[in-house]
Amino acid sequence: IHEPVLRDSSSSSLSVDTETLQRQIDELSTFSDTPAPSVTRILYSEKDVQARGFVKNLMSISGLSVREDAVGNIFGRWVGSEPGLPPVSTGSHIDAIPYSGKYDGVVGVLGAIEAINVLKRSGFKPKRSLEVVMFTSEEPTRFGISCLGSRLLAGSKELGQLLKRTVDGQNISFSDAAKFAGYTNNEDFSSVVLEKGTYSAFVELHIEQGPILEEEAISIGVVTAIAAPASIKVDFEGNGGHAGAVLMPKRNDAGLAAAELALAVEKHVLESGSIDTVGTVGILELHPGAINSIPSKAHLEIDARDIDERRRNLVIDKIHQSALSISKARNVELSEFKIVNQDPPALSEESITKATESACQELNMPYKKMISRAYHDSLFMARICPMGMIFIPCYKGYSHKPEEFAAPQDIANGVRVLALTFSKLSVS
Amino acid sequence: IHEPVLRDSSSSSLSVDTETLQRQIDELSTFSDTPAPSVTRILYSEKDVQARGFVKNLMSISGLSVREDAVGNIFGRWVGSEPGLPPVSTGSHIDAIPYSGKYDGVVGVLGAIEAINVLKRSGFKPKRSLEVVMFTSEEPTRFGISCLGSRLLAGSKELGQLLKRTVDGQNISFSDAAKFAGYTNNEDFSSVVLEKGTYSAFVELHIEQGPILEEEAISIGVVTAIAAPASIKVDFEGNGGHAGAVLMPKRNDAGLAAAELALAVEKHVLESGSIDTVGTVGILELHPGAINSIPSKAHLEIDARDIDERRRNLVIDKIHQSALSISKARNVELSEFKIVNQDPPALSEESITKATESACQELNMPYKKMISRAYHDSLFMARICPMGMIFIPCYKGYSHKPEEFAAPQDIANGVRVLALTFSKLSVS
Numbered sequence A, B: 001i002h003e004p005v006l007r008d009s010s011s012s013s014l015s016v017d018t019e020t021l022q023r024q025i026d027e028l029s030t031f032s033d034t035p036a037p038s039v040t041r042i043l044y045s046e047k048d049v050q051a052r053g054f055v056k057n058l059m060s061i062s063g064l065s066v067r068e069d070a071v072g073n074i075f076g077r078w079v080g081s082e083p084g085l086p087p088v089s090t091g092s093h094i095d096a097i098p099y100s101g102k103y104d105g106v107v108g109v110l111g112a113i114e115a116i117n118v119l120k121r122s123g124f125k126p127k128r129s130l131e132v133v134m135f136t137s138e139e140p141t142r143f144g145i146s147c148l149g150s151r152l153l154a155g156s157k158e159l160g161q162l163l164k165r166t167v168d169g170q171n172i173s174f175s176d177a178a179k180f181a182g183y184t185n186n187e188d189f190s191s192v193v194l195e196k197g198t199y200s201a202f203v204e205l206h207i208e209q210g211p212i213l214e215e216e217a218i219s220i221g222v223v224t225a226i227a228a229p230a231s232i233k234v235d236f237e238g239n240g241g242h243a244g245a246v247l248m249p250k251r252n253d254a255g256l257a258a259a260e261l262a263l264a265v266e267k268h269v270l271e272s273g274s275i276d277t278v279g280t281v282g283i284l285e286l287h288p289g290a291i292n293s294i295p296s297k298a299h300l301e302i303d304a305r306d307i308d309e310r311r312r313n314l315v316i317d318k319i320h321q322s323a324l325s326i327s328k329a330r331n332v333e334l335s336e337f338k339i340v341n342q343d344p345p346a347l348s349e350e351s352i353t354k355a356t357e358s359a360c361q362e363l364n365m366p367y368k369k370m371i372s373r374a375y376h377d378s379l380f381m382a383r384i385c386p387m388g389m390i391f392i393p394c395y396k397g398y399s400h401k402p403e404e405f406a407a408p409q410d411i412a413n414g415v416r417v418l419a420l421t422f423s424k425l426s427v428s
């Protein structure tokens, strides 16, 4: 028997305005640099700035008091009856990699604001304040740094220093880009950092980005751990030259070195023997990029993940060994092999998974415990407070492409579970 | 004993204004979209238009009568004493692939104008008219079509049709691009075609783009044949998806298919067993091109050449077989395998090589007969008139990169040999 936490109403009164929420998701998707159904929303771009305005407006309409920090993390707070207690927080991101979809991250931002609306409509009064966070740049698209906002919040001092000399692919500095978006300050971003204990709990709602919930017809995934991501940048350099005139024995083709390394990444990942190890070469660029010119430079960006950090690091070591031996065999210079980040996995806090499980039970919602293979801002929030995540099914597990889809009813289910979890954490 | 063809002066009077020519080469190199020492001059770009003006001006200063055709091939004619006879022509290109150098093509255009100046200063009077041609887009950079101007001149009817529906990487049509450069007409380019017999001979001056002349300290290469080039466009398509969430067995990664094909190109070229077979993947592009997204599309452009057409075509067949088997093995769609061009090799005409050899002997210039592994506009001019080429040494054989260099004295040697060859052909 579970004690009801909604004093003034039963959990069945948690009704989501599914239609309005869907309209908001659709409207937010129009702030994009590529045509529908694809979405492309890059950090600090014009569309990103417009989308941020859209989110802040929704927060205000829901009666939240809004603040932004120096990198554009946005916070909307519903002040509780005991404002001195650390608040409970939730949130996700709204940036979208090139040609992706409209649900990744967005469900956890717009859905969180709707969860606040749900609780308000139900008559619930929070004890701890409730806070919705929209994190800046969960995706690494523009500056190569994933979870930029939550990394900084969680106290990454090195990152604050790094940002001072970080530029994007067009050589625009982080500072100039932030300035364009209205975040004008020349500090080391130490003001962004949140102390441990700032929040009593953090819980994120997100689409699964995998096929399990849909295949098993389960409404809710209760995340117990987030896989450990790493990313690597590699540059090869050779002599290039004319594609007709330089004979094969005289070549040191940087593009072929890159091709070999891409295949080596796949090989080393498969050698791990575990289904949980994944590795991807999502970026491979050749210079000068002309049909009649031998590539003199090749740039790769590699993503490697595992729920087992040691096993993932072994794969990274092997990739490095391959890069070195390819460089030697092809007489191509390995001018960069940089591990940009190599994060540990994160475990959910039992108190939060228990609260979510209770919420599911009270709402008669089938759920299952599962691992998150994608990383999320939760990975970093776990460094400063107890963390949990709520997954909902998505079509065929598709994500990071235009076909990404979550059904309105599945989103509504997630919002109800988030609202109830939130209310439980608020009074605990 | 060779009969002198310069009536009013000995061949030793053929003096090149090396300093002015070098200054012109340097000035032309500043019309570039990338910083020095690299040169990037793309067809119909603003810089290309400026460079064209520069060339037309030099032609006018040298007293040539200038005309342009519908695609921007530029002709400067010195009318001979028997203007009814087919003229002798020479020329090359001034477009430059991204991040290349300032000598490829340019030596054969500015050097040809200087050869006219040399002959004028020597008091020579041509019998046949002499014509300097600057060909449009020898490089395939913008529209994927190499030797665009000379192909059209030589009567490629299919190309005229193809151009009507050709677009560049930014989806700008050939017509719109041509219009931007001032070539405004909506025809099928049949006006560009020159009948066989329009010229009595064509001879092109060019840097070797290979190391032989420099290594052997020989001033002049007399080209006997031009290797047969081919180019291929390939597209692979897979399902893409999230780099963390899609497990390895569920992937069909278009990028890895492309990497395998790039290595297969190298393998099949080496299998030919001949030093004369070369193959290059100069372009490899991934979509969407994000570190955390599995490539859903990959685009490759392949260049394959040989002096033996049959052997080169066998390599192309093998590349096609590999593309098919990679597509099958990786469950990736081979959505395009298009042989853009598959040209035969061209042989120089003995009458022209003999004229050039005589010129070298009269000028006491060491020369050697050789093959051109790079293609040139001469490959297509050979379809409508007897053709020959004159090579000069270049630093380490470098071409298509910023380090490309030819010494002023070597250029002057080439100009003298071109002038004398030209004068011989003019009176024959």
Ligand SMILES: [Mn+2]
Pocket (backbone or CB within 6 Å): A104, A139, A400
């Ligand atoms: Mn994402």
Ligand SMILES: [Mn+2]
Pocket (backbone or CB within 6 Å): A093, A104, A105, A138, A206, A376
């Ligand atoms: Mn996300």
Ligand SMILES: [Mn+2]
Pocket (backbone or CB within 6 Å): B104, B139, B400
């Ligand atoms: Mn070239």
Ligand SMILES: [Mn+2]
Pocket (backbone or CB within 6 Å): B093, B104, B105, B138, B206, B376
């Ligand atoms: Mn050339």
